[in-house]
Amino acid sequence: MIDHAHVIVIKIGSNSLVDAHGRLDLVFLDAISAQFAVLAAKGFQPVLVTSGAVASGVGILKLPGRPPGLPDRQALAAIGQVNLAHRWEVALAAHGLVAAQLLLTYDDFTERERYLNLTATLRSLFAYKAIPVINENDPVAVQELTVGDNDRLSALMATLLGAERLILLTDIDGVYDADPRTNKNAKRLDDIATVTQQQIAAAGDASARGRGGMRSKLEAARLASGAGVTTNIALGREPRVIERIVAGESVGTRVRGKQGERADGRRRWLAVARRVRGQIHLDVGAVKAIAQQQRSLLPAGITSVSGRFDRGDTVALIAPDGEEIARGLVGLSSDELEKVCGKRLDVAAQILGYALPKTAVHRDNMLVLSHQ
Numbered sequence: 001m002i003d004h005a006h007v008i009v010i011k012i013g014s015n016s017l018v019d020a021h022g023r024l025d026l027v028f029l030d031a032i033s034a035q036f037a038v039l040a041a042k043g044f045q046p047v048l049v050t051s052g053a054v055a056s057g058v059g060i061l062k063l064p065g066r067p068p069g070l071p072d073r074q075a076l077a078a079i080g081q082v083n084l085a086h087r088w089e090v091a092l093a094a095h096g097l098v099a100a101q102l103l104l105t106y107d108d109f110t111e112r113e114r115y116l117n118l119t120a121t122l123r124s125l126f127a128y129k130a131i132p133v134i135n136e137n138d139p140v141a142v143q144e145l146t147v148g149d150n151d152r153l154s155a156l157m158a159t160l161l162g163a164e165r166l167i168l169l170t171d172i173d174g175v176y177d178a179d180p181r182t183n184k185n186a187k188r189l190d191d192i193a194t195v196t197q198q199q200i201a202a203a204g205d206a207s208a209r210g211r212g213g214m215r216s217k218l219e220a221a222r223l224a225s226g227a228g229v230t231t232n233i234a235l236g237r238e239p240r241v242i243e244r245i246v247a248g249e250s251v252g253t254r255v256r257g258k259q260g261e262r263a264d265g266r267r268r269w270l271a272v273a274r275r276v277r278g279q280i281h282l283d284v285g286a287v288k289a290i291a292q293q294q295r296s297l298l299p300a301g302i303t304s305v306s307g308r309f310d311r312g313d314t315v316a317l318i319a320p321d322g323e324e325i326a327r328g329l330v331g332l333s334s335d336e337l338e339k340v341c342g343k344r345l346d347v348a349a350q351i352l353g354y355a356l357p358k359t360a361v362h363r364d365n366m367l368v369l370s371h372q
Helices: 026-041 053-061 070-093 112-127 150-161 197-202 214-226 241-246 265-273 284-291 334-340 345-352
Strands: 007-012 045-050 098-104 130-136 165-170 230-235 253-255 276-282 302-306 314-318 324-330 361-368
Touching: 007 026, 007 150, 007 241, 026 045, 026 070, 026 241, 045 070, 045 150, 053 070, 070 098, 070 130, 098 112, 112 130, 112 150, 130 150, 150 165, 150 214, 165 214, 165 241, 197 214, 214 230, 214 253, 230 241, 265 361, 276 284, 276 324, 284 324, 284 361, 302 334, 314 361, 334 345
Parallel strands: 007 045, 007 165, 045 130, 098 130, 165 230, 276 314
Antiparallel strands: 230 253, 276 302, 314 324, 324 361
16 A cells, blocks of 8 residues: 555646746756655655646647647647657656656546556556656547546546645735735635635636636645645745745645545545436435535435436535535436435335435435535
């Protein structure tokens, strides 16, 4: 088992990696690698999730910008990934560290056997004192196999490893209560206990160089928080930013990991790695039972369902105010639940004409994201 108390996942966005001309900033890569060496010397196990393959390809070919078409972006990722991995290898080696490249697709997380194999590979890399350098395998990933962006990929890695901390380095110094680019009175939030849907909706979209944006960072932080992982969102070019965050300084914005029961690996996989196929809307009593009393979800606490899903799919559990409070493995299909919403188990069995599972979503198959 990888010791989560020592794993630090660091994700660096495209805008932080390149200079004003769109080329990889080698001085910045060296500064980050030096911080990785400091962490390693203190007994931490750094994991790097790096964007920049497409941006690197754009720079190599001296294009005016990032093209909109998927085939072009995938071709540029293939061109740029070689250079990106090499530059990280050189930068880390200059500080006595060994780089190990991993290119992943969504199937590496959703298929249980591949997920376990990835975990085993990472365990061996840590034993060799290597630094995993991770990116999505953009050149071969079709739409349904993409993770989405590297913010989500880093959250998946942090939850897979049960990491102590996830650090998202970007070109802004944290999360603000309004867009600081357009509102001079915007204030930075030093600490967020729970990421809300309102905060996600108000966050900015992606930039020209990357697929992420503050919205995707908040979504990643919310997923990581549910698995007990604390996330820090900070300015990548802040001096010694990684060292200072790990040392406990207040840098950027901290999103607290959920306290109390720490989700096991299987529950993290069920709730975070797998795609959400639908939503189950809950009444106030069910929200309290799940979020505060650590209980399972029964059909009686369900008000409605949305989306189409089968038994065994992952679903989102939604509070009356629209907040997603949990994700879990559902024991009944959407067709079944639509017929028995709000009903006791005995009544629900009479309506369907056959015995039902004792729960709609069992506590052991659920990851709570918010304690309302």
